[in-house]
Every structure is written in C-alpha cells, then in structure tokens.
Amino acid sequence: xxxxxxxxxxxxxxxxxxxxxxxxxxxxxxxxxxxxxxxxxxxxxxxxxxxxxxxxxxxxxxxxxxxxxxxxxxxxxxxxxxxxxxxxxxxxxxxxxxxxxxxxxxxxxxxxxxxxxxxxxxxxxxxxxxxxxxxxxxxxxxxxxxxxxxxxxxxxxxxxxxxxxxxxxxxxxxxxxxxxxxxxxxxxxxxx
DNA sequence: AGGAAGATCTACT
DNA sequence: GTAGATCTTCCTA
Numbered sequence: 001x002x003x004x005x006x007x008x009x010x011x012x013x014x015x016x017x018x019x020x021x022x023x024x025x026x027x028x029x030x031x032x033x034x035x036x037x038x039x040x041x042x043x044x045x046x047x048x049x050x051x052x053x054x055x056x057x058x059x060x061x062x063x064x065x066x067x068x069x070x071x072x073x074x075x076x077x078x079x080x081x082x083x084x085x086x087x088x089x090x091x092x093x094x095x096x097x098x099x100x101x102x103x104x105x106x107x108x109x110x111x112x113x114x115x116x117x118x119x120x121x122x123x124x125x126x127x128x129x130x131x132x133x134x135x136x137x138x139x140x141x142x143x144x145x146x147x148x149x150x151x152x153x154x155x156x157x158x159x160x161x162x163x164x165x166x167x168x169x170x171x172x173x174x175x176x177x178x179x180x181x182x183x184x185x186x187x188x189x190x191x192x
Numbered sequence: 193a194g195g196a197a198g199a200t201c202t203a204c205t
Numbered sequence: 206g207t208a209g210a211t212c213t214t215c216c217t218a
Contacts, residue, residue: 042198058216077199078212096198126199126212136214169198193218200212 001026001153003144009068009086013093016086017043018162018180020095024103024153027132032108034132036100036122037155040181040188042167044083046092047174064092066140071150073139079126080135084143084152098125098168098179101187124189160185 004023009016020038027034049057059074063085066072072083072094087093100122102109109121109131122128129135134150143152161183166173168189181188 044198048198075212075214076197078214079199081198098198124199167198171198173198194216195218196216197214200210202210203208205207 003146003151004069004154006069006144009084009144010088011086012088013043013045013086013095014178016084017041017095017178020084020097020152021162021180021182022155022158022160024155025097025100025132026151026153027105027134028149028151029105029108029133032105034105034108035103036128036132037103038097038099038152039101039185040097040099040179042096042098042180043178044094044096045174045178046087049092061092063087063094069142069144071138071141071143073129073134073136075136077126080129081125082129082134096125097128099123099181099187099189100128101185102131119186123187 020041023038025036025038049060066085068085068087070085072085073080082097083094085094102121112133113121113131121131138150141148141150143150163181163183164177165179166177167179
C-alpha cells in the first residue's frame with residue numbers, strides 16, 4: 001500500500017479534489033486500523049478568501065503557509081472538518097473530505113458514532129471525523145508519511161463517473177461547481 | 193457578552 | 206422531507 005507523492009497535492013485544488021475520489025483514508029489507532037474510500041470532496045480555492053467572513057478568512061489564509069499534503073482540521077457547529085492542504089506553490093487552497101465508504105474497522109466506527117446503520121457512519125464531513133476519531137490533535141498531520149496516524153493511500157484506477165455540484169452549506173458560493181462525488185455511491189452525503 | 197460558523201440530530205408536519 | 210435546537214471555537218465589541 002503506497003501513499004500518494006507530495007506533488008500529487010501540489011496542484012490545482014480542483015484537480016486534487018477530483019483525483020482524491022476512490023483513494024483510501026487510513027487512520028492508525030493503538031490497536032486497530034480504520035479505513036475508508038473517499039467518495040465525496042469539495043475544493044476550496046484562492047478566490048474563496050474574498051467571499052469569506054472575517055473569521056473564515058483568517059482561518060483559511062493559514063493554508064498559504066502550510067505545506068501541501070498535510071491536514072487542516074477545524075471546528076464548525078461542533079463538528080471537526082477534515083481538509084487536506086493542496087495547492088501549487090505560492091497559492092492557497094485545500095480539499096475538504098466530505099464522505100467516505102467504510103472499509104475496515106466498521107465495528108469501532110459504529111461505536112464511535114453510536115449508530116447502527118453503516119450508511120450513517122461516514123456520509124458527512126462531521127460524521128466521518130467522529131467515526132475515525134479525528135480531532136484537532138491530528139491537525140497538520142502529513143498524510144504522505146506512512147508513519148502518520150492518518151494517511152491517504154493510492155489505489156489502482158477504478159472506473160466510475162464523477163458527479164459535481166455546488167458546495168453544500170456555503171453561504172455565498174462561487175459560481176463554479178466545486179463539489180465532486182462518485183456517482184451512484186450510497187455513501188455520498190445526502191443533500192445534493 | 194454575543195454572534196456566527198462549508199453540520200447534525202431530533203421531532204415533527 | 207423540513208424546521209428548530211444544539212453542537213464548540215474563535216472573532217469582534
């Protein structure tokens with residue numbers, strides 16, 4: 001199992017958001033491995049800075065100073081949101097992981113989430129962080145380093161169609177569609 | 193002190 | 206399916 005190379009993340013966030021679909025997010029716990037297939041992402045790009053509130057703007061501008069291929073985790077409405085920093089050098093941008101398809105450690109995820117339905121485990125940005133026990137502690141984790149507690153593995157090319165839409169919940173979204181998901185996948189977050 | 197935030201849960205028409 | 210309460214952090218006053 002191989003992690004993606006650094007240069008994979010040093011590209012246009014939109015490209016990275018699309019290319020992350022089908023890859024595997026792996027969480028290493030003390031006695032267990034949790035993993036899931038990425039089925040939904042959103043790109044956040046340099047132009048977002050202009051449309052963000054003061055608070056968001058400040059938070060987001062950090063992306064410029066953090067290296068690509070690292071996590072950027074922040075709290076919204078009581079939920080931790082997992083982003084992967086991704087942008088060409090000198091630019092700003094990141095990819096929000098919005099939904100996963102559970103692969104390994106499902107029992108533990110069910111416990112973490114306190115639900116019974118597998119489809120309710122990781123089909124939302126706040127849900128998957130809870131299932132994977134991801135908190136601020138994992139902020140600035142290098143997902144390229146295979147020793148990290150959180151990594152993203154490359155998978156062999158699959159055949160699936162990529163759907164797109166406007167981003168969810170964004171007050172003043174940009175004109176272009178920046179949300180991407182695997183068409184027909186049951187673990188994509190509900191609203192579309 | 194107060195409000196707002198790229199969400200989720202619950203309890204209903 | 207939809208509305209309303211509630212989640213925790215960080216910002217502005």
